[in-house]
Each structure stands twice: as structure tokens, then as C-alpha cells.
Amino acid sequence: MTDxxxxxxxxxxxxxxxxxxxxxxxxxxxxxxxxxxxCSCYPWPVLGLPxxxxxxxxxRSRSVIDPRGVLREFGLEIGESVEVRVWxxxxxxxxxxxxxxxxxxxxxxxxxxxxxxxxxxxxxVSKVASPIAGKAI
Amino acid sequence: xxxxxxxxxxxxxGAITPETGEPVFxxxxxxxxxxxxxxxxxxxxxxxxxxxxxxxxxxxxxxFRMSYYERWIxxxxxxxxxxxxxxxSEIDSGRPDAHxxxxxxxxxxxxxxxxxxxxxxxRRNVDVATNFRVGxxxxxxxxxxxxxxxxxxxxxGKVGTVDRDHGVFVFPDTNALFLGEKPQHVYSVRFAAxxxxxEQASPRDVVxxxxxxxxxxxx
Numbered sequence: 001m002t003d004x005x006x007x008x009x010x011x012x013x014x015x016x017x018x019x020x021x022x023x024x025x026x027x028x029x030x031x032x033x034x035x036x037x038x039c040s041c042y043p044w045p046v047l048g049l050p051x052x053x054x055x056x057x058x059x060r061s062r063s064v065i066d067p068r069g070v071l072r073e074f075g076l077e078i079g080e081s082v083e084v085r086v087w088x089x090x091x092x093x094x095x096x097x098x099x100x101x102x103x104x105x106x107x108x109x110x111x112x113x114x115x116x117x118x119x120x121x122x123x124x125v126s127k128v129a130s131p132i133a134g135k136a137i
Numbered sequence: 138x139x140x141x142x143x144x145x146x147x148x149x150x151g152a153i154t155p156e157t158g159e160p161v162f163x164x165x166x167x168x169x170x171x172x173x174x175x176x177x178x179x180x181x182x183x184x185x186x187x188x189x190x191x192x193x194x195x196x197x198x199x200x201f202r203m204s205y206y207e208r209w210i211x212x213x214x215x216x217x218x219x220x221x222x223x224x225x226s227e228i229d230s231g232r233p234d235a236h237x238x239x240x241x242x243x244x245x246x247x248x249x250x251x252x253x254x255x256x257x258x259x260r261r262n263v264d265v266a267t268n269f270r271v272g273x274x275x276x277x278x279x280x281x282x283x284x285x286x287x288x289x290x291x292x293x294g295k296v297g298t299v300d301r302d303h304g305v306f307v308f309p310d311t312n313a314l315f316l317g318e319k320p321q322h323v324y325s326v327r328f329a330a331x332x333x334x335x336e337q338a339s340p341r342d343v344v345x346x347x348x349x350x351x352x353x354x355x356x
Contacts, residue, residue, distance in 0.1 A: 016256040020303070037145035037289055039189055040205070045256075049171075052163075053155040055205045061147040064291065064344050065334050073153050084342040088145065090287045091323045091347035092259035093303055 001025060004096065008046060018045035018094050024087060025098040026124070031078050032097045033071070033124035035063035036089040043094035047119050054123065064088055074125040097122050102130040138190075138283050139290060141197040146291040146334070162206075170206040174213050179244025182220040185257060186313035190285035191216050259307045261320035265350075269324055273299045274356040277326075277348065285313035288352045296356045297328035300345065308349055321350040 004021040008014060021043060024032040036042065037060045042050035053059055062070050067084045071077070078084055087095045099121040105113060120126040144150070162168040174188070192212035195203070203211065217223040227234055244252075269275055277292040287309050301324065308319040326348050330338035 014256070015254040016252070019256040019258040020260060037291075038142060038287060039192070049161055051155065051159050052205065053153050056150075056153060057144055057147075057201070058150040058153045061144040061150045062153075065146045065148075065338070067342060068339065070153065074155070080339075080341070082341075084339065086342070086344045088289065088344060088346045090289065091303070091349070092306060093323070093325075093347055 001098070013045045015045050017041070018043045020093045021046070021096060022087075022093050023096050023098050024085065026100045026127070028100070029081070030083050030085060031071075031124065032095075033063060033067050033084065033086045034089065034095040034097060035060060035086060037061070037064055038088075038090060041089040041094065042123075043096050046096060047122060051119070071125060074120070076126055097124040099128040102128055104131050138193055138285065139281055140193045141200050142193045143290050145289045167206040170209045170213070174209055175249075176242070176244065177213060177217060177222065179242055179248075180220070180222065182222070183216055184312055184315075185259075186285055186307070186309040187315070188212060188216065189309070190313040193285065261305050261307060261318065263305055263320050265305050265321055267302060267322050268350055269299050269302075269322070269353060269355070271299050271301060275299055275324075275326060275348075275353045276356040277346075278352055278354055280352065282310060284310060286310050286352075288348065289346070291333055292326075292328065292346050292348070292352075295328055295332055297326040297332065297346070299324045300327045301325040303347065306349070308351065310349075310351070319351075323347050323349050324353065326353070 001023055004023040005014065008018070008021055026032055040050055040055040042054060059070065064086050067086050068078055089095055099117060101113070102116070105116060116128050116131060118126060118128070121128045162171070178188070192208050194215070195208060195211050199211070200208065214223070214228060218225065218228075224234055227237070274296055275298070276296050277288060277294060279293045280286065280288055303323040303325060305320045306323045308321055311317050311319045324347070325345050328344045328346065330342040330344060331340060333344060
């Protein structure tokens with residue numbers, strides 16, 4: 001959380017369009033969402049090139065003014081007591097969301113956890129699904 | 138510039154429609170558009186800020202009609218024309234002009250992995266005055282340059298709180314126009330959703346915008 005560049009580099013990732021990484025953590029009280037309203041900035045070294053929806057006029061325009069509506073389109077309803085933080089990637093810092101860990105996966109190995117995490121969860125448009133089938137977090 | 142690329146807060150852009158199992162490139166030409174843009178950057182005739190600005194200069198109707206990589210191609214062709222890497226007749230014919238200069242690029246395929254691994258850091262290791270501190274209330278300036286800027290319209294005149302000092306970075310507004318890097322501090326500024334969008338917005342939500350020193354004034 002305090003030095004994302006080093007942590008990510010330890011795993012062998014870094015470089016073009018990810019030279020300065022910031023990790024923002026989802027909790028029960030905070031939900032983070034990443035966008036680049038002005039173009040399509042996205043953390044390439046860790047998530048690859050962005051999907052078309054991320055670069056769309058619809059996502060770029062609405063994320064900052066109606067994040068809850070955007071999340072609803074992705075099937076995610078955020079409670080009123082939760083603070084939604086939208087990060088507009090206007091500079092060369094690239095943002096990555098640390099999703100909430102499903103309670104059932106506590107104690108799991110890195111490999112098992114990695115299989116649960118998705119690109120969408122690391123941009124903030126979805127949560128990591130519970131490993132128990134059909135149960136949302 | 139106050140162009141249509143500055144989309145934050147615009148409405149009526151339709152549904153988001155994510156595609157499941159989306160391929161990285163929907164057609165081979167998109168991959169070539171990406172690769173060509175990277176390869177032409179190897180001539181070191183322009184910088185990332187100039188690349189972004191060139192795409193912003195696409196006429197509004199064209200910008201909205203074009204797909205993402207079409208915008209890349211359009212922006213790249215204009216940069217190549219401006220820098221005499223290609224001529225209009227060569228673009229139209231797809232063939233080199235008679236007597237066209239022949240140059241071997243120094244940026245070759247085997248250099249790409251190292252280039253991608255290193256990236257193009259925008260951070261600069263220089264000591265520059267810090268005029269704002271964490272926790273300070275600041276206002277986005279009402280700047281409306283016709284050149285390139287990364288100050289979105291929705292932040293101009295709005296008051297937020299400095300959350301973090303990211304350090305010193307190249308300033309895009311001057312860099313895009315080849316007027317110098319003018320390195321300065323970039324701050325993460327937190328804006329209440331209601332400050333940006335009025336009472337319709339959630340009372341709890343916030344938007345963080347990364348802002349260069351030159352975009353800010355004390356509030």
C-alpha cells in the first residue's frame with residue numbers, strides 16, 4: 001500500500017504506463033473506481049491494454065458524475081453508507097484497486113487467491129466473487 | 138483545450154456495454170496501429186503529451202465517429218506529416234514517393250522488451266518549490282488554454298483538499314507544445330461529489346484528481 005512500485009516489481013512487473021503505481025484499497029466502508037476521463041490511461045504492466053468499455057465515451061464521461069450508476073450497469077450495488085472514491089488518472093500515476101478479500105478465502109495461498117481476482121475488480125467495476133458458488137461478498 | 142475529449146461529466150453517451158471475453162485487438166489493423174505508434178515514437182521527434190494533444194485536435198464529429206484505434210491512426214498520421222516522416226501522397230498511395238529519403242530506424246525490434254520494461258518515466262529528480270501541503274484547501278484554476286492540458290473542465294473553479302504530494306513530474310501543458318518540461322509537483326486533490334456536481338450527487342462520494350501545481354491556487 002505504501003510502495004506499490006516496489007511490491008509490483010518484486011513480482012516482476014513494471015514499465016510502460018505503470019512507471020508510478022498507486023494502490024487504493026476497497027474496504028467495507030470504501031469502494032474505489034478508476035477512470036481516465038481525458039483519454040484511456042490504464043496500468044498496462046499489471047492489467048494489460050484496457051478493454052473497449054474502459055475507453056468508451058460512456059464510461060469516461062459517467063464514472064466521475066454517476067459512479068453508482070456505472071457500477072449498477074456492471075451489476076454492483078453500493079450501499080449508501082459506503083464512500084465511493086473515483087480516481088481520475090489525469091497525470092502519470094496509474095491506479096490499481098485492491099479488492100476486498102472474500103472471508104472464505106482468508107489463509108489461501110497466493111496461487112488460489114490469484115485465481116479469484118479479475119481485471120474488473122482491480123479497476124473497481126466489480127468485486128471479487130466469493131469462492132462459495134452463488135454467494136456475493 | 139476545451140475539446141470533446143474532455144468527457145468528464147458529459148451525459149447522454151449511452152450504455153457502457155462491456156464485451157465478455159474481449160480480445161486485446163478486435164482486428165489485426167488495431168494491433169498494427171498500436172505497434173506503429175510505438176515504433177514511430179522511436180524517432181524521438183515527439184513526446185507522449187504531444188501524442189495526446191494530437192488526438193485531442195481531431196475534429197469533434199470525427200472524434201465521436203472514430204473507434205479508439207482509428208483515433209490513434211489519425212493522430213499518428215498528423216504527427217508523422219508534421220515531422221516529415223511521411224507525405225500526404227504516400228499516405229494516399231501507400232507507396233514511397235519517388236526520391237523519398239531512406240532512413241534506417243535506430244529503434245529496432247530487439248530493443249522493444251527493454252523499452253517496455255523501463256517505460257517512459259515522467260517523474261523528474263529536481264528540487265522544486267512545494268506551494269501546497271497535504272490537508273490544504275485548494276481551488277482548480279479557471280484555465281482554458283487552446284493547447285494541451287490535463288485540467289478537466291469539471292475541476293475548474295472547484296475547491297478540494299490536497300490528499301497527497303506525488304512528487305515532481307513533467308508538465309504536459311508545456312511539454313506537448315515543445316515549450317519545455319517545466320517540472321513541478323503533482324498533487325492528488327480530493328473533491329466532494331457535491332462540490333463538482335451539486336446536490337444531485339451523493340453526499341458521501343468523492344473524486345480524486347491528480348493536479349499539477351500550475352493548476353491550483355489556495356482556496
